Amino acid sequence: MADTSVMEKIVSLCKRRGFVFQSSEIYGGLGSVWDYGPLGVELKKNVKDRWWRAMVHARDDIEGLDAAILMHPRVWEASGHVAGFTDPLVDCKTCKSRFRADKLEDARCPQKPSKKPGDHTTCELTEPRMFNLMFKTFIGPVEEQAATVYLRPETAQGIYVNYQNVLNASRQRVPFGIAQIGKAFRNEITPGNFIFRTREFEQMEMQFFVKPGSDAEWFERWREWRMEWHRSIGLAPARLRWHVHGPGELAHYARAAYDIEYEFPFGWNEIEGIHNRGDFDLGRHQEYSGKKLEYFDQAANERYLPFIVETSAGADRVTLTLLVDAYREEIVEGETRVVLGFHPGIAPIKAAVLPLVKKDGMPELAERIYHDLKRHFPVFYDDSGAIGRRYRRMDEAGTPFCCTVDGQTAADGTVTVRLRDEMTQVRVDTSKLVEFVRERLV
Ligand code: GAP
Numbered sequence: 001m002a003d004t005s006v007m008e009k010i011v012s013l014c015k016r017r018g019f020v021f022q023s024s025e026i027y028g029g030l031g032s033v034w035d036y037g038p039l040g041v042e043l044k045k046n047v048k049d050r051w052w053r054a055m056v057h058a059r060d061d062i063e064g065l066d067a068a069i070l071m072h073p074r075v076w077e078a079s080g081h082v083a084g085f086t087d088p089l090v091d092c093k094t095c096k097s098r099f100r101a102d103k104l105e106d107a108r109c110p111q112k113p114s115k116k117p118g119d120h121t122t123c124e125l126t127e128p129r130m131f132n133l134m135f136k137t138f139i140g141p142v143e144e145q146a147a148t149v150y151l152r153p154e155t156a157q158g159i160y161v162n163y164q165n166v167l168n169a170s171r172q173r174v175p176f177g178i179a180q181i182g183k184a185f186r187n188e189i190t191p192g193n194f195i196f197r198t199r200e201f202e203q204m205e206m207q208f209f210v211k212p213g214s215d216a217e218w219f220e221r222w223r224e225w226r227m228e229w230h231r232s233i234g235l236a237p238a239r240l241r242w243h244v245h246g247p248g249e250l251a252h253y254a255r256a257a258y259d260i261e262y263e264f265p266f267g268w269n270e271i272e273g274i275h276n277r278g279d280f281d282l283g284r285h286q287e288y289s290g291k292k293l294e295y296f297d298q299a300a301n302e303r304y305l306p307f308i309v310e311t312s313a314g315a316d317r318v319t320l321t322l323l324v325d326a327y328r329e330e331i332v333e334g335e336t337r338v339v340l341g342f343h344p345g346i347a348p349i350k351a352a353v354l355p356l357v358k359k360d361g362m363p364e365l366a367e368r369i370y371h372d373l374k375r376h377f378p379v380f381y382d383d384s385g386a387i388g389r390r391y392r393r394m395d396e397a398g399t400p401f402c403c404t405v406d407g408q409t410a411a412d413g414t415v416t417v418r419l420r421d422e423m424t425q426v427r428v429d430t431s432k433l434v435e436f437v438r439e440r441l442v
Contacts, residue, residue: 006265010327011194013338017397019043019323020195032191032198034316039397042348042378044202044319047233048181050345051204051313054229055179062177062206063170067158069183070139070149075157078288079281080252081134085153087189088128092117100189101128107190133186135199151185156310158182159207160281163306164293174295174306175218177208181315193266195316202315209295209306212279215255218309219276223258226274226311230260233318234343235325239263243270253280260313262321271321272313279305322346326398332423340398341421345441350377351401351433352394358383366405369415369430373403376434377441395420401437403428 014020018037022029036044056064076082088101092109099107099117109117118125135151138144152158159178166178181204191197210218223242231237245257255278259270282305286293294303326340344350353370355362363383373379380399382390387404394402402418409415414427417436428436 004265006324006327007194009338010323013327013340013396014040014194014323032188033200034195034198039348040319043322043342043346043398044315046346046348047318047322048202048204048315050233051229051315052179052181054232055177055204055206059177061172061175062179062208063166063172065159065162065166065178065180066182067155067162067180069152069185071152071157071161073149074288075161075285076134076150078284079157080284081150081153082132084252085134086130086132089131089189090117090128091126093124093126094120094122098189099125103190131187131189133188135185135187152183153186154184154312155180155182155203155205156207156281156312159205160285160308161289163207163209163282167295174297175208175210175214177206179204179206181205193264193320195320196264196266196269198316201317203312204315204318205310205312207277207281208309208311210309211297212304212307215276215278215307215309219256219274222309222311223274226272226313227260230271230318233322233346235262235321239325241268243268251275253277262325264321264324271317272311275310275312277308277310279307281308282306337392337395339395339420342398342400344400344437347398347400348378349380349394349397349399350441351403351437352380352382352390352399354381354387354390354402354404355383356387356404356406360407361410362405362407365409369403369405369433372430373433373437377437391418400440403433 017039019040021035021037023033023035024030056062089098090101091098095110097110104117107117108114109120109123111120111122117123134153136148137151138147139149140147159180163178181202183200184203185200188197188199191199208218208222227240230240239262241261243259243261250257254275256276258274260272261268262271282293293305295306296303322342326342328339328341330337330339351373353366353373355366370379370381391402400420404416404418406416413430415430416425417428418425
């Protein structure tokens with residue numbers, strides 16, 4: 001059963017500690033659009049950096065790309081989004097709310113008591129009509145049909161239309177991939193669950209171009225590698241699982257599709273999709289643009305349209321997954337301790353430097369250590385309040401190491417490093433602190 005109270009606590013912690021704020025809050029907020037605060041921006045950046053490292057820097061067969069959000073409108077005709085990127089929408093004439101017709105079971109009518117839309121005698125639902133999820137805008141000064149462009153609903157298309165540019169500019173040969181991180185926009189009818197489903201979000205997508213016939217094998221490899229990546233950022237393996245798309249569920253472009261799902265307090269839900277897209281994308285762009293997009297394999301002296309294996313994850317969704325996975329409450333000495341137990345490599349702040357007291361030269365020593373560490377990682381300095389309180393504040397921010405400068409520091413050059421998860425302490429020489437933290441970030 002959905003545990004909404006955990007989500008409420010996480011949303012409240014995110015606001016209080018500066019992970020995530022509602023967009024334009026002083027104006028009453030904008031529906032399902034969120035801003036990342038000082039800790040949130042670091043957390044999400046760590047997600048994206050680790051993805052980029054695993055997908056681009058650590059491999060020889062993937063190139064990076066940063067395509068524009070606005071694209072030629074024909075792109076979205078070729079991709080099938082103009083005709084088919086729709087959800088069935090119903091309006092309620094009584095309460096003026098809108099719902100996804102295929103998700104009525106999960107929706108709630110705003111009238112009390114809480115029931116699903118259509119279940120109150122006063123509900124008056126319209127027939128479903130198809131609603132396109134792409135945001136439209138106009139390019140140039142004239143707001144006319146011919147000037148309509150879309151905010152991209154996925155980053156993938158920027159990769160397909162640049163596939164030959166990247167191939168020509170790099171030394172890659174099929175099989176190879178192109179990776180991109182960027183914003184995407186969808187006018188979702190029923191967004192929700194905090195940053196899980198939003199109208200503006202970031203995707204981390206990689207398209208791998210392969211020879212037809214080798215696609216099933218690459219698809220399996222990518223499934224394995226992507227699941228391993230989610231484990232590597234610290235997500236509990238028991239809360240990750242596969243969901244295979246049955247024939248009725250497959251997107252128009254997909255020959256096979258698997259989702260990596262996570263067990264959220266609101267149930268199992270997708271965090272990443274791995275798709276075997278066949279030659280749908282390059283085939284359609286070839287047809288709509290009139291440009292040949294075939295690949296010439298010199299060694300085999302043959303031409304073909306590569307098949308594509310796609311891995312598509314949401315940076316915001318993975319960030320939410322990390323928050324949910326890391327959140328825990330423990331009773332310590334009769335008090336509740338709230339901890340975000342992030343993997344140190346993901347934690348927004350890697351270490352805090354805390355002088356035990358504000359005298360006896362401790363602040364001066366602590367500041368020196370703080371500036372030393374700050375050259376290497378995001379570090380926080382805190383000298384206000386009892387040491388126990390300061391530890392708790394860092395636990396809530398997910399900081400894995402608290403370096404406390406005490407009476408012994410001046411004498412032997414060591415500090416106490418208090419470990420967030422175990423709450424145990426070890427003494428570390430200040431000259432070894434950077435190394436101590438660094439080797440735990442991997
Ligand atoms: N190019 C394929 C594609 O876009 P998708 O399953 O629609 O596939 C991929 O989206 C991923 O993007 C999802 O697994 C999810 O992590 C993220 N995503 C999709 N819609 C989202 C939304 N409204 N809010 C946040 N993340 C979203």
